[in-house]
Amino acid sequence: MPTDIDSPLARRAVAFAFLVFIFGLTFWVLSPFLAALAWAGILAYATWPLYQRLSRRLAGRDTLCALLMTIAVVTMLLLPMIWVTSMLAGDVSAASAQLRLVATEGLPPLPPGVRSWPGGDWLAAQYARIQADPAWVRAQIDALGLTDAQRLKAVAGGVGRNVAKFALAVFALFFLFRHGASLLSQVRRVATRWLGGAARGYIHAVGVTVRAVVFGIVLTALAQGALAALGYWVAGVAAPVLWGVITALVALIPFVGPVVWIGLSLSLLAQGESQAALGLFLWGALVVSWVDNLIRPLVISGPTRIPFLLVFLGVLGGLQAFGLIGLFLGPALLAISVAIWREWLVRVESSV
Template sequence: MNLKDGNGFAPSARRIVLLLLLAGLAALGYAVLHLFLVPVAWAVIVAYVTWPTYRRLRAMLRGSAVASALLMTVLLTGAFVVPMLSLIVPMTRELTGLYQGVANYLANSHHQLPEFVAKIPWVGTWLQDLLNQMASDPASVRVQVADWAEQWKSEVGQFVGGVGRNATKLGFALVTLFFIYRDGEMMLNQLRAALWPFLGDRLDIYLLAIGGMTRSVVYGLVLTALAQGALAGLGYWAAGVDAPLLLAAVTALVALIPFGTPFVWGSVGAWLLVMGNTVAGVGLLLWGTLVVSWVDNLIRPLVISSAARIPFLLVMFGVLGGLAAFGLIGLFLGPVIVAVLMALWREWQAEQVAVPAATRDPTRL
């Protein structure tokens, strides 16, 4: 009995060779394309969230996929790039003024903490001793300020390099976005055809979980972060802080991480109290607690949990774990992975419920 094929290989050996070839090609493909995976992931997320708008635009243009994809990409480019460019100059000016103000305050003469701050156990005494040390040795303060300036120069250089790299990635993401708009339906059909033999009816469940979680995370994280940044910026402006626009942008970025904004507006409020601006400091702390954090503590969990039907605690773990594992894109990939795991769990539970009770009785022989 001959178990070999026409080339002299047994079927099992042929499959092993084929798997090794596929694994080698996959490794080579990753080596070539891994630099573009993050821009492609961003493009897929943006395309999915904005797909209803794109379909309406394509209908207005009588079904022209190329024209609608190009116009949609141009509109999104303007929505991303124009605000960034318009904020660079005022934020740079505010950053310079903020740094100079802090340096001048630290280098000046003796400072006295407000009485209610100085009476805080341990903290008040420590802060007052620190200020007294600065006042008694201004030369060391100037040296420290100079060291900070050198560190800032280095960090600014790294930041500029990072901006350049991110701008390049943004360009690749926008180019990819055009082709996803133009050929997205064909790509999705090919993906479904490739995965259907392995997943069957489960494929629709997983795609639905991925889509729902992506949409809810975008709305729950990005929109609430923008709302928190705007509200916090209003509080900074009302409190008379020197750089409200810069601090609002920082607050919006930190707000992408759940429960991260108190570290920004809380620090600014504490600084105002140390500076002696008691009314402004207390007002900002109250504004942050009652208004800014209200968005984070109430609206974000409602938007994410209700849309994805997943406990917000799991979503938060997915956000933080994804951020640690994948970087900024992990803010979205982490919750999506959690959503697929939850879909698997619910499917398994449904199968267990469908099994007759007799077959599940551990005492039955």
């Protein structure tokens, strides 16, 4: 007579507990490296069409093809980073010296032209109130560490502090190029086994969304930062590379980038540089924002067939929940949710 442990329900419960235990420990072991592995997967997927073209030309030389693609991706990432970091170091030093001067001598006098602005008297009164309390200004600057040039350089050199993670991502990237097709095939088979034919649609939605985020958010933010830095340099803004990097980082959140160049335009206007302020404002409105307001929604919403609002919320929620990797994870999760919702709608319509 079978015991309770021999019943099908008990065996399934034991098997499920065993799987949870094994996969839980596996996740725990890999958890320190998940961010690096995720970045490697994103880079591999974004550059996969280039790998396929190279693979066709080097038929039968998969290892060489993977090595060449890894070197190309690393070079494409490192060279701009090294150049920007070297330029940024000088700008950071200059900005830090200026902040130290402010912390020591207090805020400079407000240009008289500000009072002619709409609400200029109120702005001047608020500025005068802050200017009259240099201890408070010093405390705010010291709290942020903005007078410590070494600390600012360390922040700007974040890539250097994460060399180990970057090396691991590069190492994983090589193997993803080398075995990516086989790994993707295995994932598709397992997902189809558990989720049925709808799994292919979910995987496709994730892939399209990740690629759209790479080109629609990351690359457009970099383009905005580069164009903005050019405008800052022409307008005579101090530390244009530093402000360009800040613009690129802020522009990762759609429609927030204008805050930087509008603020700098107002700063130039307050200093009496009306022509430079007007030129920078027009450059930002007609060139920099054109990338953000037109190209980004087309690149994202077009291939994904997901409302841009959901992608926007996915970016914000992903950054809040998962950090920088959430920039991709948030929209991808929403893409799966939208795919499931549309599948349910099709089933409901077909059953009516």
